Amino acid sequence: xxxxxxxxxxxxxxxxxxxxxxxxxxxxxxxxxxxxxxxxxxxxxxxxxxxxxxxxxxxxxxxxxxxxxxxxxxxxxxxxxxxxxxxxxxxxxxxxxxxxxxxxxxxxxxxxxxxxxxxxxxxxxxxxxxxxxxxxxxxxxxxxxxxxxxxxxxxxxxxxxxxxxxxxxxxxxxxxxxxxxxxxxxxxxxxxxxxxxxxxxxxxxxxxxxxxxxxxxxxxxxxxxxxxxxxxxxxxxxxxxxxxxxxxxxxxxxxxxxxxxxxxxxxxxxxxxxxxxxxxxxxxxxxxxxxxxxxxxxxxxxxxxxxxxxxxxxxxxxxxxxxxxxxxxxxxxxxxxxxxxxxxxxxxxxxxxxxxxxxxxxxxxxxxxxxxxxxxxxxxxxxxxxxxxxxxxxxxxxxxxxxxxxxxxxxxxxxxxxxxxxxxxxxxxxxxxxxxxxxxxxxxxxxxxxxxxxxxxxxxxxxxxxxxxxxxxxxxxxxxxxxxxxxxxxxxxxxxxxxxxxxxxxxxxxxxxxxxxxxxxxxxxxxxxxxxxxxxxxxxxxxxxxxxxxxxxxxxxxxxxxxxxxxxxxxxxxxxxxxxxxxxxxxxxxxxxxxxxxxxxxxxxxxxxxxxxxxxxxxxxxxxxxxxxxxxxxxxxxxxxxxxxxxxxxxxxxxxxxx
Numbered sequence: 001x002x003x004x005x006x007x008x009x010x011x012x013x014x015x016x017x018x019x020x021x022x023x024x025x026x027x028x029x030x031x032x033x034x035x036x037x038x039x040x041x042x043x044x045x046x047x048x049x050x051x052x053x054x055x056x057x058x059x060x061x062x063x064x065x066x067x068x069x070x071x072x073x074x075x076x077x078x079x080x081x082x083x084x085x086x087x088x089x090x091x092x093x094x095x096x097x098x099x100x101x102x103x104x105x106x107x108x109x110x111x112x113x114x115x116x117x118x119x120x121x122x123x124x125x126x127x128x129x130x131x132x133x134x135x136x137x138x139x140x141x142x143x144x145x146x147x148x149x150x151x152x153x154x155x156x157x158x159x160x161x162x163x164x165x166x167x168x169x170x171x172x173x174x175x176x177x178x179x180x181x182x183x184x185x186x187x188x189x190x191x192x193x194x195x196x197x198x199x200x201x202x203x204x205x206x207x208x209x210x211x212x213x214x215x216x217x218x219x220x221x222x223x224x225x226x227x228x229x230x231x232x233x234x235x236x237x238x239x240x241x242x243x244x245x246x247x248x249x250x251x252x253x254x255x256x257x258x259x260x261x262x263x264x265x266x267x268x269x270x271x272x273x274x275x276x277x278x279x280x281x282x283x284x285x286x287x288x289x290x291x292x293x294x295x296x297x298x299x300x301x302x303x304x305x306x307x308x309x310x311x312x313x314x315x316x317x318x319x320x321x322x323x324x325x326x327x328x329x330x331x332x333x334x335x336x337x338x339x340x341x342x343x344x345x346x347x348x349x350x351x352x353x354x355x356x357x358x359x360x361x362x363x364x365x366x367x368x369x370x371x372x373x374x375x376x377x378x379x380x381x382x383x384x385x386x387x388x389x390x391x392x393x394x395x396x397x398x399x400x401x402x403x404x405x406x407x408x409x410x411x412x413x414x415x416x417x418x419x420x421x422x423x424x425x426x427x428x429x430x431x432x433x434x435x436x437x438x439x440x441x442x443x444x445x446x447x448x449x450x451x452x453x454x455x456x457x458x459x460x461x462x463x464x465x466x467x468x469x470x471x472x473x474x475x476x477x478x479x480x481x482x483x484x485x486x487x488x489x490x491x492x493x494x495x496x497x498x499x500x501x502x503x504x505x506x507x508x509x510x511x512x513x514x515x516x517x518x519x520x521x522x523x524x525x526x527x528x529x530x531x532x533x534x535x536x537x538x539x540x541x542x543x544x545x546x547x548x549x550x551x552x553x554x555x556x557x558x559x560x561x562x563x564x565x566x567x568x569x570x571x572x573x574x575x576x577x578x579x580x581x582x583x584x585x586x587x588x589x590x591x592x593x594x595x596x597x598x599x600x601x602x603x604x605x606x607x608x609x610x611x612x613x614x615x616x617x618x619x620x621x622x623x624x625x626x627x628x629x630x631x632x633x634x635x636x637x638x639x640x641x642x643x644x645x646x647x648x649x650x651x652x653x654x655x656x657x658x659x
Contacts, residue, residue: 003065003093003103036171039179039355043164044098045171046105050112051121057113057136058145059106066148069155070213073340079217090159090340100159101168107149108156110136111203112172119195121187137297140252143226146296150206151213158341166352173200179356181400183363194369197360201375205294207344208382209330214341227253227262232287233295235267236302237309239280288313293327294378307374324466326431327378333386348383349390351397354412358399361415370424377428380412381435388442396451413448414455420463436464543648544617552614555657557647563605609652618657621645 033044072088074080094100116122117133137146157165170179173196177185187193212229216222234240234248245263246254253259267281283291293307311325336342347353357380364372383391398410409418416432419425439448452459540549613621625645644655 003099036167036176038167038170038176039352039359041163041167041350041352043161043167045168046102048105048109048172050109050172050174051116055106055109055113057110057132059110059149062104062107062152063144063148065103066151066155066213070151070216074216074221075218077218077220079221085340088340090155094159097159097161097164101156101161101164103159104149104152104156105168107152108169108172110149111153115173115196115199115203118199119192121192121196138250140250142250142297143252147213150210150296154207154211154214154341154344157207157347158343162347162350163352166347166350166356170200170356175200178363179359181359181362183367183369190367194372197369198372198375201360201372201379202294204379205375205382206296208379208386209292209294209332210296211332211336211341211344214344215335215339223256224262227256227259228266228290229295231263231266232283232290233292233298233302233306235281235283236291236306237283237288237313238305239270239282241278241280243278245281289328292330294375320430323426324430324433326381326428326434327374329378329381329385331385345383345387345390348387349394351394351399354394354397355399357394358410358412358415361412365415365418370427373419373425373428374431377416377431377435380416381431381438384435384438388439392443392446396446396455398455408455408457411451411455413451417452417456417459417463433464433466540612542613542617543611544613544621547614549612549614552616553659554612555615555618555659556608556610556612557652557654558606558608558656558658559652559654560604560606560656562602606656606658608658609647609650609654611647611649612657615657621648 032047034047035042036045069090073085091100094103113122114133114137117129122129135141170176174186175193175197177183178193178197184190184193187196212222212225216225230249230253231245234245240248263281266287267283269279269281271279288310291306291310293303293310298306307327310327311322314320314325315322333345336344357376360372360376363369364376380395384395395412397412398414400410409415416435420429420432436448439446448464449459449461452461540554541547542549542551542554622645644653646653
């Protein structure tokens with residue numbers, strides 16, 4: 001009954017306004033669908049666009065369906081027997097896999113809407129929609145709404161065809177072009193597209209790791225798991241007061257009578273030192289491994305803080321370099337084996353999923369979308385740990401080799417190896433090495449070196465082991481290049497030295513011959529042969545037109561001022577210096593202005609920088625300087641362009657010229 005009513009409401013909300021409902025004799029009406037091709041797979045998808053068509057945050061029938069499905073597998077105070085749980089077959093409630101896919105249509109659309117709000121796609125709607133999202137994801141409604149939608153999507157992942165689910169999932173996110181190999185065209189700008197992909201990857205990770213509602217055995221077990229997760233992620237690595245913890249965790253959890261008991265179990269209390277301070281809580285060491293930066297409801301800043309602290313803790317605890325640390329993944333496959341959701345990871349064995357991951361990795365490399373890389377690598381790590389055998393055919397599959405000239409790095413595994421070759425991706429290289437370590441440890445029958453030798457260029461197996469080995473290789477390569485540069489420099493210096501010696505020998509011989517010739521009688525400068533003439537100082541030229549000084553009347557730039565001139569003192573004789581300046585030692589009353597001025601001589605002083613120009617070129621330059629000076633507000637001399645200019649070559653100030 002719930003499934004039937006749910007499809008009726010879904011059909012009414014998903015049909016276009018111009019399309020009349022046409023209910024058939026079947027209790028479940030036919031939904032308006034359209035064929036979509038994503039990652040080389042074609043399937044029918046419900047005709048609906050998140051962000052364009054109207055929708056609601058609340059889906060009551062979806063929440064009711066989640067309650068029925070979940071509580072059919074668990075008891076109120078204790079676990080139900082295996083006979084009862086095995087008797088319930090979810091496939092009997094569904095006519096086919098298509099209904100298993102469509103049953104989460106409303107829940108998936110709501111989760112996509114939340115992702116769009118997080119990246120600012122709905123910023124034009126202002127604070128009301130932000131408040132609705134906060135109530136949906138953080139407050140008391142979260143267990144009923146947010147967690148129910150997550151459960152329904154996970155249910156479809158287990159019951160529907162994996163390829164059909166992937167096409168529907170990516171279509172709802174509006175990432176058809178991105179998945180098909182074009183990183184543009186899905187959203188108005190690249191920034192929004194990257195943000196949507198980031199939220200899509202986050203939801204993928206959460207769907208594959210948040211399995212609390214899939215494995216609970218009783219209501220008490222459900223509440224205890226919720227308490228543990230909320231307290232651990234509220235405290236995390238920081239020291240929090242009791243009030244801060246109460247503000248972070250929803251009220252329906254903190255107001256429970258046993259909340260304080262569980263808080264003492266998971267966190268240690270540090271009493272205040274003085275009366276003005278308050279006590280703080282910090283997470284116990286044994287619960288640090290349960291922290292997950294991708295936990296539901298965390299803000300982006302909190303995720304970054306937890307991720308950084310986890311890696312720092314691993315670095316200290318295991319004595320690793322920070323670049324070799326990574327975020328551990330949850331191994332949930334063993335827990336799910338005994339439940340009806342054992343094939344939660346079935347999507348990771350499809351080519352649709354593989355093409356999406358490969359396209360995302362290629363877009364990251366080509367367009368420098370480094371912010372997406374940690375979540376993509378974490379998603380791949382999850383699939384390797386929890387679905388190793390089935391994921392391997394996707395991991396090593398080479399997709400779309402069109403140009404035979406570039407036939408390397410077309411598989412997910414080879415692209416990960418390519419990221420190890422680039423220092424720009426050092427932040428995720430520790431996790432990539434962990435992925436290859438898990439492969440070699442849990443699947444020794446897979447020839448990793450053989451695959452990478454075929455799919456990568458110049459494969460070096462040492463790069464897969466540790467960053468130290470790769471660092472040594474890079475240092476050796478650096479030393480080799482350094483020696484090559486040194487050899488090239490020495491070769492150039494030897495060549496230059498040889499040219500200098502030839503130049504010196506030639507000029508010494510010419511000067512010696514010139515002296516011999518000049519000794520001969522009745523020989524003028526014009527009679528000296530050209531080959532005997534050495535280097536001479538070049539003639540002056542105009543700094544403006546760059547022509548010879550003889551082309552027009554030529555002047556040198558100069559600066560004239562009155563200054564103290566030479567006293568005519570013999571500085572080598574101390575007595576003459578003392579006698580000359582003896583007037584300074586006399587009292588002021590004994591001196592007259594005349595006596596002082598007799599020892600101070602001011603004369604015009606002319607200073608020349610050595611550059612010059614034609615008088616006509618100088619006049620044109622001063623005219624243009626006057627025009628520029630009248631239109632500028634910079635601090636320059638008031639007479640600039642009239643009687644003052646700067647030398648264009650050495651920037652010396654000049655107020656006169658010397659013919």
